[in-house]
Amino acid sequence: MKQSRRQVLALAMSAAAACAAAPALAQSYPSKPITLVVAYPAGGDTDALARLFGEKLSTRLGQPVVVDNRPGASGVIGSSYVAKAPADGYTLLLAPSTFSIAQLVLKTSSSAGYDVLNGFTPIIETGTLPLFLVAGSGAGMKTFKDAAAAAKTQSLSYASPGSGSPMHILGELVNKTVGIDLHHVPYRGVAPAVNDVLGGHVPLTYITLGPVAPYIPGAKMVPLAVADSKRSPLAPNVPTFEELGYKGLEVGAWHGVFGPKGMPADVVKTLNAHFNEILKMPDVVSRMATLGAIPLGGAPETLAKTNAADYERFGKVIKDLGIQAD
Incomplete structure (x- = not known):
């Protein structure tokens, strides 16, 4: 009987020690x-x-x-x-x-x-x-209306950082919603896509603002629309697609x-x-x-x-x- 009581006491003490150790283990992160x-x-x-x-x-x-x-x-x-x-x-x-x-x-x-x-x-x-549609200076587009009109009279393409990216998805949604057929040109990352738009090899790109921001003040790149429910505080002069008359393009x-x-x-x-x-x-x-x-x-x-x-x-x-x- 005494032995049994000792065993129960030992087990209880072990359990208490384990409970006390759990917070200590969490508090030791990271070690x-x-x-x-x-x-x-x-x-x-x-x-x-x-x-x-x-x-x-x-x-x-x-x-x-x-x-x-x-x-x-x-x-x-x-x-x-x-x-x-x-x-x-x-x-x-x-x-x-x-x-x-x-x-x-x-x-x-x-x-x-x-x-x-x-x-x-x-x-x-x-x-x-936020994702933007941006045109290179050589494309001669100042507004999304310019881009949509050009796309209906000539073969145009857009760059993205990669197939299956949110930018690619947005590009295809815009094509379907607006009724245009911009050809997708995928790149392996943001930098080469931006470089080719700057160089005039591709007229348009769907992109986040950071990589193109340095080129906007000098008009080397022109943001045409933002795919958000409201204008971005980072580029408040750029209209949303909904403002331009196209719903469901919030990507x-x-x-x-x-x-x-x-x-x-x-x-x-x-x-x-x-x-x-x-x-x-x-x-x-x-x-x-x-x-x-x-x-x-x-x-x-x-x-x-x-x-x-x-x-x-x-x-x-x-x-x-x-x-x-x-």
């Missing part, structure tokens, strides 16, 4: 460097944001935050890597909105490997990026931080709180503006809802319009 994966090459908008956030997060957490570029297959390679990583908060993904739709537009089996809706832990939606881009599925709630809470504070920093807000991004923040559920909404809406658009990546 080693954090990897922030970017599923695209270095030098792009997502990479620039990752390095900005990484620097701020490192200062706040007291641990290095290393940006790890893992490009390929429209972001699927990097996303798959994070999906399969330990769910301990030390491997995170900064993903653009292509994350929601990449697997829907790929032709090959490289799209397999993760569940975009249920295979990750959403942490925070860091910002939104925005965003960035968000995800982790592997099953991350501890306390770790998610910690990261979410730090990111929300980072997004309020004046230098971060300013830098994001130069990249064409508007800080958002909020609870993890905001990112989850945005991801699910894009998957559903654009999944239908991709199927209806037959959009595929090369």
Whole structure:
């Protein structure tokens, strides 16, 4: 009997110790460097944001935050890597909105490997990026009316950062809604698309504002319309497609931080709180503006809802319009 009582007491003490250790474990995060994966090459908008956030997060957490570029297959390679990583908060993904739709537009089996809706832990939606239709100076277009009229009398094309991107989806939606047939010219990223529009090789591009902003004051590039419900504070003189008489052309881009599925709630809470504070920093807000991004923040559920909404809406658009990546 005495032995039994000792065993019960020992078990009770062990359980109490375990309960006490759980908060301590959460409070010890992070105890080693954090990897922030970017599923695209270095030098792009997502990479620039990752390095900005990484620097701020490192200062706040007291641990290095290393940006790890893992490009390929429209972001699927990097996303798959994070999906399969330990769910301990030390491997995170900064993903653009292509994350929601990449697997829907790929032709090959490289799209397999993760569940975009249920295979990750959403942490925070860091910002939104309005999409613009922009003309090169050589195209001679000052308004969207000019572009639509030209498209009905001659063969014109538009550049995008890649097949199956939100910019590609917007381009095909505009074609269908307006009744024009701009030919899609996909590029492997933002920089080469912008360069070819600047060089006059392609007259138009659907793009976020950051990469083209330096060329707008000198009229080397002319924004014709924004695909949002309201005018962008980053370019308040540019009309929305709805103002121009075309409804249903609201296609925005965003960035968000995800982790592997099953991350501890306390770790998610910690990261979410730090990111929300980072997004309020004046230098971060300013830098994001130069990249064409508007800080958002909020609870993890905001990112989850945005991801699910894009998957559903654009999944239908991709199927209806037959959009595929090369």
